[in-house]
Amino acid sequence: MSIPLSLGDFFSSPGAPSPAPPRPSVRPAACAPRMLSSLNAWLWQERLWLPPNCSWEQLEDRDGRVFAHPHHMLAALPLALVLVALRIVFERFVGLPLGRWLGVRDRVRKPAKPNATLERHFLETGRRPKESQMALLAAQCGLTLRQTQRWFRRRRNQDRPCLSKKFCEASWRFAFYLCTFVGGVSVLYNESWLWTPVMCWENYPNQTLQPKLYWWYLLELSFYISLLITLPFDIKRKDFKEQVAHHFVTIALITFSYSTNLLRIGSLVLLLHDSADYLLEACKMFNYTRFTVVCDALFVIFSFVFFFTRLILFPTQIIYTTYYESILDRGPFFGYYFFNMLLMMLQVLHVYWFGLILRMLINFLRKGQMAKDIRSDVEESDSSDDGLAPEGLQMKNGMTRQPRAAPADGPRSRAAGRLANGHVPGT
Template identity: 40%
Template sequence: MANYYRSIMDTVWSEHIWLPPNTTWKDLDPDTHSNIRHADYRHLFFPLPMSIFMLLLRYLLEKYWFAPVGISLGIKNCRPKKAPDNSVLENAFTLSKRWKHKQIQGLAKQLDISERQVERWLRLRKGQNKPSTLIKFSENSWRCLYYMFSFTYGIMILWDKPWLWDINECWTGFPHQNVTNDIWWYYMVSMTFYWSLCISQFFDVKRKDFWQMFIHHIATIVLMCLSWIVNVFRVGTLVLLVHDCADIFLEAAKMAKYSGYQKVCDAIFALFTVLWIVTRLGIFPFWIIRNTSIDAPKIVPMFPAYYIFNGLLILLLVLHCFWTYLILKIVHNSLNAGQMEGDIRSSTDDYSQDSKSE
């Protein structure tokens, strides 16, 4: 059994797949070179326990900082009214949350109540588990704080790195590139955050694009892990930097909306839209993916893992295009309504209706 497992692992992690020609895993061993600190694959386990600590930190900040700030801004922590107990309606709701008129008629007749009462029960039942505006404000505050920290830290540590100014430097000396302490922390904290998102997504505010976001988080983690193992971390740092920039303003726009500052929300959202298009549909494909697809093969010999990395980058680009469609849809509706309507990438199913009543 052990030999069978070893054979599978040797095939999956074949040097011919993951490493450039004439390179072995021994060459990338952190202890092989005294003057080069290679990325250590064993360190990829650190973000897992660190993510639990990050979730605890988030809980403390939301409860003792973000929530009090939200209350001071006039945000009420009002829970939706609970639907009356009714086993018949509850069973029907468990089977389907969308009732047709015939089903409503049948339930009304069965319970000897009016159709309006059934519809009201359904409306209350759908809304009773939705988080309050204060909870949503606290969630957005946490993500806004993280993206501000991550982007600021990324700029600080990459400012003196040659590959920030000349992306071809990502391949100079590859794969024997030194991992400095600041790059190590940038990677570890970023992976910790995405692992925490994978966990918290199941109990956070329910989103329309739940599975798209989940795929995004998993693709990001896989991409970061593989780039760390194969020492392609320089490109990884640029991807992180590009992704964090616009998200700061997305979360800030939501915070302004929940706080009732609609004009501030509109201004920040407009800035976010411009930054999103520039970074996600401009810099990301035409600077990073172009380099990994066209320039890199001219500098370093290609190997099969190259196509895996590029495939994951393109998967992220496809998700960006999907979210850009949603963003432009919101922009179109906002121009017609005179203010931002809806909530990009983190909407509850009935957000537009909720925001009008809050």
């Protein structure tokens, strides 16, 4: 395998033969290139990544035949930055106006009043204090329990993304997933391995690279790298860790499958995932615009497609052919185990996410309408009381007596201190 040592090698077109690497000099100043060459040779050992009796020399470009080479994928790094910039432009000039036209309006939020004691507890100790902590904080600040509850609700709401941001993010992902799904179908529709996965192993690894497959692979890898770049700014849901794990596994799968010429089976994995993702993003968009009927219908369709592609087709077609049929004419090797391990990690994530989908489907069947996304942190209203402190005391004549703020050394403060020490008044 040729060793890329210059930018020209990194970003050379896959349609042109890979240039031979420069021969290292014997001068001491050339130690670094020689170390890089040794590391590269150790990393890409044939016995690790290729089937037995196969070598990298067989995959060198010759006689007009072009093969996949790892350095082709380095072009995904600058392309990922282009996608980040394109996303910013899309959300500002397409997503935001589209959301306003469809009726997406951000909820007016009342900011929490500046309070150093409560802010320090919010940032350092926890966003949701326990009852005893809430009582102690109320006493320290000279507030009622209800006022302290309201401060924490408003402070939590300040950190939650607004509805228009959610819509813009969903619209960008919908546009990308829909384009890649349509593009993937057009790339693979006339290929034999789309309908018969066992054909992925015909004459492997001596399978030439198709330019359209290269560009599709490059776009998919760039997109998932861009998702990692924008992680600090994206909406964080309750399955944030699982999403990050999914991005890393996907990037590893795309890079590894391209480097070892597993493009055929890798393209099937990409197409199966894209077939359900755009439906989920469309469902989110209609949910944010309050088109509940369309949202409910799309969610049912998405649930079926997700179940069929990722819990039926993925294990019975993809994992089956990579685990059994891929080594019918050759023995197992390290790359075989590594690739199947990544696929099994994806399948575990599929089962986890379908569990969440199933819970939402059960709620839908019970209530007749789609419930909120159980992965999302729902904005709290000022009218919610968290079950801690009533707004006022109900009197026999139906009048309500509002509580009065007590001084820090008054009876309310002493009661709050007993609550903080674990003493709970009897009911």
